Structures are given as C-alpha cells and as structure tokens.
Amino acid sequence: MKKEKNKLDSFFEQVYAVARLVPKGRVTSYGAIGKYLGTAKSARMVGWAMNGAHQVKPKVPAHRVVNRTGLLTGKHHFGTPTRMQELLEKEGIKVKNDQVQDFKKLYWDPMVELSI
DNA sequence: CGATTGACGTACG
DNA sequence: TCGTACGCCAATC
Numbered sequence: 001m002k003k004e005k006n007k008l009d010s011f012f013e014q015v016y017a018v019a020r021l022v023p024k025g026r027v028t029s030y031g032a033i034g035k036y037l038g039t040a041k042s043a044r045m046v047g048w049a050m051n052g053a054h055q056v057k058p059k060v061p062a063h064r065v066v067n068r069t070g071l072l073t074g075k076h077h078f079g080t081p082t083r084m085q086e087l088l089e090k091e092g093i094k095v096k097n098d099q100v101q102d103f104k105k106l107y108w109d110p111m112v113e114l115s116i
Numbered sequence: 117c118g119a120t121t122g123a124c125g126t127a128c129g
Numbered sequence: 130t131c132g133t134a135c136g137c138c139a140a141t142c
Contacts, residue, residue, distance in 0.1 A: 011138095030124055034137090040125080042137045047123035051140085067124060074123030084123095 011037065015049040016056050018110050022064040025092045026108035027100055029068045036110040043068075050074060063087040070103030 018033045030046040039045060046065075053060035054077075063084045067073045075084035075098060085095045094101035 031126090034124080039137075042139095043124035043126095044122060044137055045124090045139070048139060050123055053123095062123075065123080072123090077123055 011039070011045065012049040012052060013056075015046050016053060016060045018114075019050070019053070019060045019062060019065055020058065021110065021114070022061060022108050025106070027064050027066055027070070027088070027093060027103065027106050028108045028110065029066060029070075031068050032107075032109055032111065033065065036114070047074060051077065061087075064091075064108075066100055066103075070100035070107075072098040072100070 014037050015033055018036060019028075022028050029043075030050075031040060031043040034040050034043045034046045050060070050062045050065065053062045062074065063078065065074070072084050072088075072095065075081050078084045078087070085098065088095050088100065093106060100106060
C-alpha cells in the first residue's frame with residue numbers, strides 16, 4: 001500500500017534518529033550528529049536535514065540541536081524566532097541572548113552517550 | 117543544467 | 130586570540 005520511499009536509508013532520517021535520542025533537558029550540536037554519522041565535515045547537511053524535520057513524524061526535537069557554540073542559529077526555522085528558546089527553557093535549559101547557558105554541561109554527545 | 121545558498125565546522129594567517 | 134577562507138552536499142533559483 002503506502003509505497004513510501006525508504007527514507008530510513010536516507011542520511012536525513014539518520015539525523016532525525018539521533019536528534020530524537022537526545023534526552024530532555026540536553027542539547028547537542030549539528031557537528032556532533034554529523035560526526036556520529038561519519039560526516040563530520042558535512043555539518044551543514046545536518047542543519048539542512050533539520051529543514052525537513054518539521055514534516056517528519058514523530059516530530060524531531062530540532063530545538064535541542066544547536067551549533068557547536070551553543071548558539072540558537074536555527075531559531076528562525078521554528079515559526080517564530082523565540083519558539084526555540086521557549087521550548088528549551090520549557091525543558092529546563094536556560095537560554096540567554098540565543099545562547100545556551102551551561103552548554104558545556106548540557107551538551108549531549110552521541111559519540112559518548114551511544115557508545116559507538 | 118550551472119550557479120548560488122545554507123539551521124556548520126575546521127584550517128589557516 | 131580573532132578574522133577570514135574553504136569544504137560539505139543537497140536543494141533552490
């Protein structure tokens with residue numbers, strides 16, 4: 001019946017999978033996900049993948065994914081520029097000036113947590 | 117079909 | 130230490 005493409009085989013779905021694994025109240029970076037998938041230098045693709053994360057189900061917590069510096073660079077893609085910060089603060093993450101506070105402590109590294 | 121862009125990261129000066 | 134340049138690869142113009 002539904003002959004949906006094998007998106008599970010797509011690089012994008014792998015990004016979504018890792019993003020969903022991010023525990024609540026923690027954040028990770030595009031490069032960390034890309035590196036975990038073996039495309040460390042293709043961090044841009046991770047961000048591009050998030051571009052379609054909104055139409056993927058279950059929804060991908062893209063708000064838990066920030067750049068390497070902990071800056072909410074993709075906040076403009078959440079409908080409203082403050083939506084991403086609101087979601088993060090709702091999970092207990094403090095954000096100020098689009099910058100995640102204690103990012104170093106909240107940083108969730110798939111390479112370590114998932115123990116490759 | 118070619119050039120540009122983009123939610124990043126690393127390298128080099 | 131800070132600023133600039135380049136690479137990634139797919140989507141868009």
